[in-house]
Amino acid sequence: MPTPHIAAEQGDIAPAVLLPGDPRRAERIAAQLMPDARLVSEVRGNGVYTGEVDGRPLTVMASGMGMPSLGIYANELFSHYDVQRIVRVGTAGGLSPAVGVGDVVVALGAHTDSAMNERRIPGIRFSAVASYPLVAAAVAADGDAPGLHVAPVVSRDHFYGNPPEQIRALADYGTLAVEMEAAGLYAIAAEYGREALAVLTISDHLLDPSGDFSPEEREQNFQRSLRMGLAAAHA
Ligand SMILES: O=P(O)(O)O[C@H]1O[C@H](CO)[C@@H](O)[C@H]1O
Numbered sequence: 657m658p659t660p661h662i663a664a665e666q667g668d669i670a671p672a673v674l675l676p677g678d679p680r681r682a683e684r685i686a687a688q689l690m691p692d693a694r695l696v697s698e699v700r701g702n703g704v705y706t707g708e709v710d711g712r713p714l715t716v717m718a719s720g721m722g723m724p725s726l727g728i729y730a731n732e733l734f735s736h737y738d739v740q741r742i743v744r745v746g747t748a749g750g751l752s753p754a755v756g757v758g759d760v761v762v763a764l765g766a767h768t769d770s771a772m773n774e775r776r777i778p779g780i781r782f783s784a785v786a787s788y789p790l791v792a793a794a795v796a797a798d799g800d801a802p803g804l805h806v807a808p809v810v811s812r813d814h815f816y817g818n819p820p821e822q823i824r825a826l827a828d829y830g831t832l833a834v835e836m837e838a839a840g841l842y843a844i845a846a847e848y849g850r851e852a853l854a855v856l857t858i859s860d861h862l863l864d865p866s867g868d869f870s871p872e873e874r875e876q877n878f879q880r881s882l883r884m885g886l887a888a889a890h891a
């Protein structure tokens with residue numbers, strides 16, 4: 657039986673899901689990892705691909721941009737399809753001098769300006785954190801190469817209009833990058849007692865835009881984060 661946003665039967669979605677933001681990136685990842693993958697849904701043009709990598713089932717699809725979009729898919733994947741693990745393989749903007757374009761940030765936790773996590777537990781300011789076994793698996797898959805960071809990020813509701821003083825303060829508190837989904841993903845995974853991780857490629861830098869990725873590079877430069885994300889998905 658399908659959901660309002662995924663037209664797949666329950667057995668058509670694997671327990672482990674790779675969830676980039678961009679549907680074109682999802683298509684590329686599926687084609688690279690699973691040439692024999694089945695297209696099990698394409699509601700709203702969002703292709704959902706299920707196949708096997710080294711004999712282990714995997715689904716790849718996109719979250720769309722922002723926590724409301726990701727929230728729809730994550731809820732349906734966890735509640736209806738019994739997905740156990742979602743790994744976001746996305747892009748993020750660097751906001752600290754400690755990261756550069758092309759680096760990879762494993763998002764240990766995600767601050768947010770969104771109200772989505774505010775009402776989860778009355779009286780509590782929810783901490784959106786990654787699942788440790790997935791963090792460990794992602795880091796182990798990368799080895800000691802330079803440019804890997806395991807640190808907090810910030811998940812914002814707005815792509816444009818980052819207040820400079822807020823960005824500076826976040827950097828002072830050890831936050832490395834800004835994106836738009838991890839805090840929602842981590843909270844929804846916690847709600848369902850499932851696992852989640854975001855592995856983010858730095859595609860642009862708020863402090864120095866001179867080396868920013870082009871739109872094509874944002875779509876295609878994900879090999880390192882994909883290797884790590886796949887290891888986490890199948891940990
Ligand atoms: O490249 P993705 O994974 O979509 O991630 C980032 O890019 C989008 C904004 O351009 C937001 O979704 C943000 O989180």
Ligand SMILES: O=c1cc[nH]c(=O)[nH]1
Binds near residue numbers: 749860
């Ligand atoms: O949300 C995002 C994603 C990539 N780069 C940014 O500056 N912000």
